[in-house]
Amino acid sequence: MSDAQPDELTAAVDEIMADAGITRNRPLVRRMLSTGILLGQEDTDRLDLKIASAALVEMRDAFRLFRPYADVPKVTVFGSARTTQDDPLYVQARSVASALAKRGWMVVTGAGPGIMQAAAEGAGEKKALGVSIRLPFEEKPDAVVADDTHRVEMKYFFTRKLMLVKESTGFICLPGGFGTLDEMFELLTLQQTGKAEPMPIVLLDEPGGTFWKGLERFITESLIPAGVISADDFDRLLVTDSAEAAVAEITEFWRNYDSLRWADDVLVLRLKNEPTAAEIEMLNAEFASLLVEGRIERISALPIEHADRDRVELPRLSLRLRQREVGGLYRLIDAINALGSARSDG
Incomplete structure (x- = not known):
């Protein structure tokens, strides 16, 4: 029609x-x-x-x-609503949220009990945002988000998932059931298909925990050999039992890398710091296999970026990325963040 x-x-x-x-x-x-x-x-x-x-x-x-906090970085924390307050996972969720809040991040949760409540507690009511779902049989969390200006309630899971993903630039998934796994796989699908820009995703367990190791084993032993995903699709994830490593993964991803944009078949990567000629040569030597043709080159903002006033003040690199090299793109971003030209406080 x-x-x-x-x-x-x-x-x-x-x-x-x-x-x-x-x-x-x-x-x-x-x-x-x-x-x-x-x-x-x-x-x-x-x-x-x-x-x-x-x-x-x-x-x-x-x-x-979300509008008043548009300029504040946000991380969404997923996890089971059934996790009790004496569970090591509860402590882990509270700890990682607290550490990120102290570094200026807001923490977005599903505003429910369990892991969601733990993360909201760690962030504190001023740094916690909640997107809850109306369910007939789920317990309500203890009050953490003190007033309705920090929480919104949804009827539908699809609108809730949209908002839990749309506003954040980092994601931490702790062990959970069908809902948590659904949210985690949605993140991976959006990344794999290019429907979402690259973002840091952490699968965080309790110290010594093996919950996510089972998933990693299934992917390695079943999905990759079956040819239904690429061998490097799991490269976009960090599996860890360390809250400190999770915080570093979220924050370091944005150390020098800023954003990307496609212009026809050209991928433009925006950086916070100008790379040197030697650094660009190093990137070309290391990542030539990711390219359909040509080289990674330093460019000025494209006309379409100027027309949209889209981060035109930032230095940028251009390349022609080979199809389905999303895992490789993550490795390239890691290398960009490790460049000597990147500020240590970025």
Whole structure:
């Protein structure tokens, strides 16, 4: 079905926007309003309308929750709601959240009991953000996020998962059940398919724990030999039982690497610090196998980046990345973060 809209509908929606004082992002707002009207005109099932309506309301509530903290780095912590306060995993979650909060990070959780409560406790109420889900049979956590300005409640898991992933630039998964594994595999899927930018992901266990080792063994012994994932797909993860190592993985990922952007088949990597010519030669020597053709080169911001005012002030590198080399891209980012030109306090 075409997205084309009758002229009279477009005009009516434009009038509504004008009356509401909407001057920014008008094409996007017009599309949302027009889509809602078209759903009504198409005799859409009531249940489908309830799903679409609730999802939009929930996303608006969540956007409002996160908006004041747009410039604050955030890490999402996943884990079991059934973990008790005397469990070493509870202590581990609280410890890693506390350490990241002290380094200026906010901690996002599912605002439930167990690991979620432990992480919120570690972060403290000023540094904890919660995206909860309404469930008929799950216990409520003790109050950690003190007021509703730091928490939003969702009806649907898909909108909740969107917000738990969208705003964060690091992820820590502690042992859990179906829900935790679902969230963890969603992260891996988004990374593997390129639907999300590279982010540090840590699978954190209690000291001496082996929960995630079983997953690592399954991937190594079953998934990779079966050819259903690439041999380096697991390179994007850190499996550890150390809270200190988890904190270092999250923070060091952003030491020098800033962001990326695709421009047709060219991948642009934005850095915090200008690399030297010798460092670029070293990167080319080490990562030539990742390239379809050409070299890793220092470039200025592309015209499309200038048009979008997209981090144009930063130094950048360009390359033509071979398809499905996401694991290799993570190794390249690690090497960029280890360059001598990167500031030690970055």
